[in-house]
Amino acid sequence: MTIGSVLVCLVAVAAVGNALASKPYYRDYLHKRANDRVERIKNLPATLSKPLHSKLNFELYAEPVNEEVGGVKDVVTDVLTKFFQYTGGDYWYRSDFWTLGDPCTWYGITCNSDKEVIKIDLHSNNLTSMVPSVLTNITTLVHLDLSHNSRIPYDIPTELWEMENLEYLDLSYCALGSELPTKIAASNLHTVILTGNRLTGLLPSWTSCRNLTHLLLDGNAFSGSISFQSYGFSKLETLTLSRNKLSGSFPEPPFGQMFPLQVLWLYENADLVGPIPSSWERFSALKDLEVEHAQGAIPTSVIMKWENISHLSITNGELTGPVPAEIFCNSTLRKLRYISFAVNSLDGALISDSSQSCCGMPEDMDIVDFSSNYLNGILPTCVTTGYVKEVYLHNNYFVGAFPYDADTSRMKNLRVLQVCDNTLSGSIPSYFVSADTTGLRQLGLCYNQFNNIDDQLKDFFTRIKDYATGCLLDHNPFNCPIPDFVPSYCSAACSNCNTGDRSYLCDECVTNSQCGWCGETNNCLEGEYNGPRDEYHCEHSKWVYGNPQQCF
Incomplete structure (x- = not known):
């Protein structure tokens, strides 16, 4: 998955319309989401637990043997030499000592104390041609990693699935094609990573793999439905099936089985839809969930069973109704570090008035993202000025001014505050001056109805010039003139007719040669008969031209 995979968010773009997708701040947001997923996919293998059942476990994860330990059997030397020849060894990035002397000293080869080859790790090494079946003659092999060698675009040899001692197999990003076998003899497999290939067909059941703990199949072209019922994966900890062509409803775990x-990733399967099953409450160990196209209400009772959840993302779907108070007011979710319900149809207040007092964020909360919903009411203090590092509430219907009872000491972690495309009004909050905002990298207030930049904010804007990469104040009806201390890259603009100049002088507004338009928020705007030049996130039907009787 590359940076070009920003296309993964096309579903979100379609949901919110072309107008939003064309805005630079939203394109940047999609780009960041795509990059974040790239990093998560790249880093996941390093976080996987190691095999516990292997008698070779200690040697397998020790550093490669570099000293002379004596020769291995001639047949293994011959196999590795052929492997070198078949995969273009002369063009590998590293081939230290290959074909010279003892194979236990060759780059990427690890031997155990019995001088048997147990590990081959040649990831990202420019291997070419197919994965040779000759490797299956190394019967002691436990760990095989040929990942990130995209010049071996062939099928996975059938013989590879017959290696009974093999526990770890990583062939990710090798452009491999074809289908996976329905049955395999490699019953000791603990980890299988096939991310980012061209594999097709139905998902395998592999009921013989009773030790399988990590199965990463994301970024392929698998089709059909998902069925936990047919799997023998009673030890499964990680399942990534995102970025495929899977369909049907979200799978139910076997009845009565915990x-x-x-880790469960099911995102970017356009035809995988439906409500989150209530039986998912049995995923009591769940730490990382990322799904799309969920329907119905937020499954509060299910989520409350996930005491270990740290990354919760249910996006790009049809979730409806209010945000449950338990999301922000329940000690069960104290391990939560990332929460996103972006691009759904949630409505009502993000946090009700009755829940404000109990609302709280962990001090190391990373991201809160409820963007592109139908949320309304005022911005909740505990989210926008809590301990959160990144807050995304853009493209909703929040109204009014920023909360002024903020505890600015809790803003020390804030890096991103993105509230563009709402109906927020009033002044940019002066508490930004006293807050520790040295970590702030993006302030997004665009496409609202803010009208004032107070002189008290001079020190704040002076500080962010040195470290903020994003300051978005455009499409707000600011009073003229814009203070000189506001950086030009913030794109703040004003009009002679903005709120504060002629907002209550309706006669003058609608008859003035410079202005002429009066809106429900008492803004006066420049424009001609066919419309104001900038409606500041208000509907055209709510603006009146040239008729004082229809104005405030």
Whole structure:
């Protein structure tokens, strides 16, 4: 998955319309989401638990043997030499000592104390041609990693699935094609990573793999439905099936069985839709969930069972109704570090008035993202000025001014505050001056109805010139003149007719040669008969031209 995979968010773009997708701040947001997913996919393998059942476990994860330990059997030397020849060894990035002397000293080869080859790790090494079946003659092999060698675009040899001692297999990003076998003899497999290939067909059941703990199949072209019922994966901790062509409803775990599942990724399967099953409450060990196209209400009772959840993302779907108070007012979710319900149809207040007092964010909360919903009411203090590092509430219907009872000491972690495309009004809050905002990298207030930049904010804007990469104040009816201390890259603009100049002088507004338009928020705008030049996030039908009787 590359940076070009920003296309993964096309579903979100379609949901919110071309107008939003054309705005630079929103394109940047999609780009960041795509990059974040790239990093998560790249870093996941390093976080996976190691095999516990292997008698070779210690040697397998020790540093490669570099000293002379004696020769291995001639047949293994011959196999590795052929492997070198078949995969273009002369063009590998690293081939230290290959074909010279003892194979236990060759780059990427690890031997155990019995001088048997147990590990081959040649990831990102420019291997070419197919994965040779000759490797299956190394019967002691436990760990095989040929990932990130995209010049071996062939099928996975059938013989590879017959290696009974193999526990770890990583062939991700090798452009491999074809389908996976329905049955395999490699019953000791603990980890299978096939991310980012061209594999097709139905998902395998592999009921013989009773030890399988990590199965990463994201970024392929698998089709059909998902069925936990047919799997023999009673030890499964990680299952990534995102970025495929899967369909049907979200899978139900076997009745009465608790799953040790910790990571479940199902996003970017356009035809995988439906409500989150109530049976998912049995995923009591779940730490990382990322799904799309969920329907119905937020499954509060299910989520409250996930005491270990740290990354919760249910986006790009049809979730409806209010945001449950338990999301922000329940000690069960104290391990939560990332929460996103972006691009759904949630409505009502993000946090009700009755829940404001109990609302709280962990001091190391990373991201809160409820963007592109139908949320309304005022901005909740505990979210916008809590301990959160990144807050995304853009493209909703929040109204009014920023909360002024903020505890600015809690803003020390704030890096991103994105509230563009709402109906917020009044002044940019002066408490930004006293807050520790040295970590702030993006302030997004565009496409609202803010009208004032107070002189008290001079020190704030002076500080952010040195470290903020994003300051978005455009499409707000600011009073003229814009203070000199506001950086030009913030794109703040004003009009002679903005709120504060002629907002209550309706006769003058609608008859003035410079202005002429009066809106429901008492703004006066420049424009001609066919419309104001900038409606500041208000509907055209709510603006009146040339008729004082229809104005405030």
